Amino acid sequence: MFRLDDRLSLCASFVREGVSLADIGTDHGYLPIWLLVNKKISYAVAADVREGPLDRARMNTERYGLTDKVKTVLSDGLDNITADEADDIVMAGMGGELIAKLIDRTPWLRDSNKNLILQPMTRAEVLREYLCKSGFCIKEEKACISFGKTYSVILAAYDGTIRPCNLKYRYVGKLDGDKSAEAKRYIYVVNEKLKKKLNGYEYGTEEYNSVKALISELSELTDTEE
C-alpha cells in the first residue's frame, strides 16, 4: 500500500470515521483509496472535471479492488454529486478562488452536518474571506510541509453565522497562535509574499498601511522562538 504525502495525510486526518466522502478534483484518487484501504471511510465519490484524471482514479481504484466502494464521476465541482452521496467533502490541490466558487454554487453544502476539508494551493485568503462572509465556520486549520512546500488545510462547516474577517484572518486564518513549526513556516511564507505585494501598492495609502502593519504583526509571530 502506498503512503500519502504529508499534505494529503493532513486532509485525511480531518475526515470523520465511517463517513461517505466526496473527493472533488480527485486526479489519481489516492485520498479516497487510502481512506478505504485503511477502513476509515465506507464509501467514496471520486470526482474530476477531466476524463484523463478520472481514468487514473478508475485505474487505481481497480488496482486496489475497490470498484464497488468508489464511484468515479465526471463533474465540474459538485454539480453531478447529490447531498446524500457525501458527508465529508474534500477539495484539495485547487486554487482558493475556484474552491470558493465551487462551494458557492452548491446549495446543499449549507448544512451543518457536512464537513468541508479544503486545501487551497493558491489564494487561501480569498477562500477564508468567502467562508466567513457566507456563513461557514472555520472549525480547525492546520499547516504541513510536504516536499519542502507549506500548505494549510481548513476544516469548515456551515452554521449560518456571518463572521468578520480582518486582514490577518484572511491571510493566516486559525494558524494565528499555532506554535507548530509548520504553522510558523506557513506564516513566514505568507509574509514573504505580502512583502513582495507591498511594492505594488501606492506608498502611504490605506491599503499600503494596513498590509505594512500586517507584515510587522506576522514577523513577530514567526520570530518568536519557543
Ligand SMILES: C[S@@+](CC[C@H](N)C(=O)[O-])C[C@H]1O[C@@H](n2cnc3c(N)ncnc32)[C@H](O)[C@@H]1O
Ligand atoms: C492538482 S490536482 C489535485 C489532485 C488531488 N486532489 C490532490 O490534492 O493531490 C487538481 C485536480 O483538480 C481537477 N479540477 C480542476 N478544476 C475542477 C473542477 N471545477 N471540478 C472538479 N475537478 C477539477 C483537475 O482536473 C485535477 O485533476
